[in-house]
Amino acid sequence: MRNTGDTAGRGTWLLTGAAAIIWMLPLIFAVLVSFRPQAEPVSIGNIFFGSRITLDNYAAAWNIAPWGWHYVNSILFVVGVLAVQIVTVTMAGYAFARLRFAGRGLLLVLILLQLMIPTAALLAQNFATIRTLGLYDTRWALMMPYWGSAFGVLLMRQTFRGVPLEFEEAARIDGANWWQIMRSVYIPLALPAYIAFALVSISSHWNEFLWPFIVTRTEEVRPLTVGLNKLYSTTELGALYGQLMAGTLMVIAPLVVLFMLFQRRFLESFASSGLK
Amino acid sequence: MRTSRLFVLIASLALLTVLSLSAAAQSEPIVIDFYYPSAIGDNVATIMDRYVAQFEEANPGIDINPVYAGSYTQTRDTIQTELNGGGAGPDVAVMLSTDLLSFIEEGHILPVQSYIDAGDDPAAWVGDFFPALLLNSYDADGALWSVPFQRSTPILYYNADMLAEAGYAEAPKNRDELLEIAQALTLPNGERWGLLVPFAGGFPIWMFQSFAIASGRNIVGDTFTDVYLSDPAVVSAAEFSRALGTEYGVGPVGGSVWGDTPTAFIAGQAAMIYHTTGSLTRILNEAPFQVGVGYLPSGPAGADGTGYGAPTGGGNLYIFNPVGQERSQEELDAAWQWVTFLSSPEVQADWGAATGYVAARVSAWDLDPLKSLAAEKPQYGVARDQLAFASREFTSYRAIDTQNIINTTLSAIISGAEPDAAAALASAQEQIDALLAEYK
Structure with a gap:
């Protein structure tokens, strides 16, 4: 060593x-x-x-918000986003990697443009959509804008393009339909990319504040970041750093534990998927 | 094999998500959405829930839906996003008293003057508020739009034990005494500061107003176009503010950070601080020494036209009736009921005692729990009595732009980056005059 x-x-x-x-x-x-x-x-x-x-700081921080709900909501939020994203980025990634259709280049550029628009610029528009759908102040509203992921589409497209076409053709000759090809050829080979994507998706949505803050107002549907904001706002009258740090550690603890448990797996995935 | 298990896992998690989501829709008689950005620590929601319960019991037809909406800035952003996105926004919100003009210009709010006029005794109702706390509530035509709720002013906190040890029995009354005591109590190497004034952090305007007023000239006049930055008294206040750090070294150069200031005071790292009355309850609860509270010291001793004074600050109650999202008359009436309740002497007495915000009603000070608290801890009364000398918080047309100019200029002067205070303030005055020319 x-x-x-x-x-x-x-x-x-x-x-x-x-x-x-x-x-x-x-x-x-x-x-x-x-x-x-x-x-x-x-x-x-x-x-x-x-x-x-x-432990006084932890007790004080714990009393300031319904953390039980916040944990439930944050978990539902990141899992609900990731589950749908896996489906959408797989489909779109495959389409852009392997299918030929009119306007493919243009569509890809449009999707990538999404990476360059700051989320804040879309706040009012997204809010209007959510309101029209009648989903304001629900957990659906938290997740919905993130169900598509430009970054994920790009990542899966690159990964799928790296899979030799012969594999797909061989499976097809064996009589596999598209779904079977995805299941037994593409997805297993892209597993490291999926794991890397999952980590990026989970950590970024776990930390998302502005959108959940604006689109909800009932404490019972709000995620951890919004609860933490309460502690942060008390600094107006003088910083209670102890409580603030206790709250911060409470909020990041699940992510830290997750990372520690799967540390090696994550690092391998990042290395092999070429992500940094 | 492994992939299929992964899929089962994802599918079942997705299903779980779907099952546990619930629509939160309900229709009650009249629901008033109330946004409040109150930064008072762990019990704010509990206190607010108590008021809601009291109110709903007395007003069976009305349901209050209190929403803690973060800081003032976050609350304003939330309201703006909701209204831009076609949402309804709050029915009643606590927002900065200085937000008045922009809310009027955007057509978000309803003046409460007509409700006051329709009341039993309008003059008595208005007259029961401390006049200084209403200075930011009127529009240019003298109509009242907002009602004081959680208001504050800066005051001087001093460590009475330290002052006594150094031979000072009383709080400093003017600038010279302030400086003398601060210098006497400063220990080298930042071990202890004599006086911390929270100028740092990009928003020195409120603290600076204290010094400008003490020197004899508030930076804002009675209208929304009067700004006085190049006045000699204001220039002298700016130079003194800077000298506290650069020349006299009684505090860090550029001033202290807002949030750290009371913490440092409680820990004995500062002998005196300028801070909001909103911190009073926390400081009295946590400081292990005799806490003294005094008026902000006046300007240079012996000079004419100088005296005590402080700007006002904090949040007022606004009734929302946004253009395109107009409320029904019943909803507006219910909103006014709620505003009347929150600004009532009873609630103000309770809220002031719980938080340290200055109870805005004169008669609130004759009610418990505030009455007994002020009797037991005279520090609360000092904040109230200083209101007699308090003046308007800075606001103007184009308030965001003018505040930006002032904050940038003052930060540069006080940190020492801009050596010529008079020239910098004159240039800021010119920029602001140009901005406000069309409103004059």
Whole structure:
């Protein structure tokens, strides 16, 4: 594993370690502050847990919002988005990779253009659509704008194009229909890309704030980010960093655990799908 | 094999999602959607729910739907998006008192003057509000549009223990005393600041108004076109604001950060701070020392025309009746009922005691729990009494643009990036005059 006698190896190891620590600093800060007593702000020479380790910040943060609902909603939100996205990006990705039809290039460009439009610019339009559909203030409203994914379409198109055409032809000769070809040829080969896409999709929607905030107003259908916003807003009267950090850790915990559990799988997927 | 299992998993999760979604549609007699951006920590929703329950019990035909809508900015963005997207927006909302003009110009809100005039004793009703808190409620024609709800002013907080230790028995009364005490209590290397004023963070205008008023010239006049930036008193206030950090070193250069200021004060890292009355309850609850509260000190000692003073701030109640989304008369009447209730002396006395916002009704101070609280903790009364000297919060036509110009200019001056305060303020004045020329 680690060859300590090799200076070049040790240098790399030190550099990576230093970089890792720098990247971890915000997280370390959050953990320290969340367990510190509220009345003892971080100051010069006093940056660790303070006089005692306390769970008060977590209790206070927990009382500020119906977190149980928020967890349920965030999970439904990311799962509901991902489940539909998998279907749409698979279909569209295959169509753009393998089918020839009039206007294919133009359509692809139109879909990619979507990547360049900031979500905020579409807020009012999307809101109008959701309202017309009668879905304002429902969990459907959270998910619906994300059911198509330009990034996912592009990713699956590139991945499917990398699958040798001979595989599909061989399956067809064996009598497989399109659905069977997808199931036994394309999808298994694209599994790393799916996993990478799932991670990107889950983490970005888990962190989505503005849209859920605007399109809902009942606490019971709002996701975690909107609950966290309550803690953030108290800074108007003086920053309660302890509560804020406790809330932040509560919100990111599921993602952190998910990543730790599937860390190797994710890294492999990112490596093999060429994503960064 | 593995793929098919994956599909089953995804399919069942999707099904689960579908099953657990529920439409939230209901139709009640009259529903008033109420948006409130109240930043007072963990119990705001509980307090609001209590008011809603009280109101609904007294008014059986009306249902209040309270929605916590984030910060003021987020609430405004939400309302704007909903109205632009064809939605109805709130029926009643708490928004900044300075949002009045833009709401009027966009046709979002209903003036409440006609409701007041139709009341039993209009003059008595209006007269029961502290006059300073109504200064931002009138349009150019003198009609009242919004009703004070969660209002505040900046006040001076001081660590009475530290001051006593250094031989000062009383709060500073003018600029010279302020500076003297601040210098005496500053410890080197940022170990302790003598005076923290939260100018940092890009929005120094409110705090700066305090210093401008103390120097004898508020930066805004009585109309929506009067802006005074190049006035000598304002220039001197800007130079003093900067000198606190750059020259006297009683606080960090450029001022402190808004949210960190009360925290530093509570922790004993600052002897005095300027902050909103909205922080009063938290500071009194958490500070392990004798907390003193005083009027904002006046300008230079002995100078003419200077005195106590502070801008007002905070949120008012607005009744929404947006163009294209007009409400029925019954809905508007119900909204007014709710506004009357929230601004009533009883609710104001409770809300003021729970939060530290200054109860806006004079008679609220004769009611419990506020009455006994103010008797027990005289600090609450200081904030109220300072209202006698309070003036208008900055607003004008094109308020977003003019505030931007002022905030940018002041940030540059106070941080020391712009050495010539007089020239910078004169140039800001010119830009604003050009913007407002068409309204004069």
